[in-house]
Ligand code: ATP
C-alpha cells in the first residue's frame with residue numbers, strides 16, 4: 001500500500017524518545033514536515049528501522065547520542081540512523097549484514113543477541129528495491145543509511 005514515511009518514522013521516534021530517557025541517551029530526530037509517500041509494507045519497514053535504532057541504543061554507552069533522519073534526494077528516500085557508540089571494526093564491516101554474525105569482542109559477551117537484526121534489515125530493504133549501507137569508526141560511532149526508491 002501507499003504509506004507516508006514521515007508519519008511512520010514519527011511514530012517510531014516517539015517510542016524511542018521514551019526509551020532514550022531510560023537509557024540516558026540523547027535521541028534526536030529530524031524529519032520532513034511534508035509527507036514522503038511510497039509503496040511499502042509498513043510493518044516490515046517499521047521493523048527495519050527499529051532494528052537499526054535498537055542496535056544504536058544497545059551499542060552506545062550512556063550519555064551518547066542517537067539520531068534518526070529522513071530526507072529525499074533524486075527520487076530516493078534516505079533514512080539515516082547515526083550513533084556515537086562503540087563503532088564497528090573495519091574488518092567486520094563487510095560481514096555484519098550476514099545472518100548470525102556478531103562482532104567478536106567484549107561487546108558480544110555483554111550484550112545479548114543472535115546476530116540476526118541486520119540480516120533482517122537487509123532482507124526487508126532489498127525486498128522494497130532499496131539498499132542499506134554503513135560507515136563506522138571504532139570508538140566513534142556508526143551511521144546506517146537506508147535508501148528507498150520513491
Ligand atoms: P540481534 O539483532 O539478533 O538481537 P545483534 O544486535 O548482535 O543481535 P545485528 O543487529 O545483526 O545482531 O548486528 C550484528 C553485529 O553488528 C552486532 O553483534 C554488533 O557487533 C554490530 N553492530 C550492529 N549495529 C551496531 C552499532 N550501531 N554500533 C556498533 N556495533 C554494531
Ligand code: MG
Pocket residue numbers: 051054055113116117118
Ligand atoms: Mg541487533
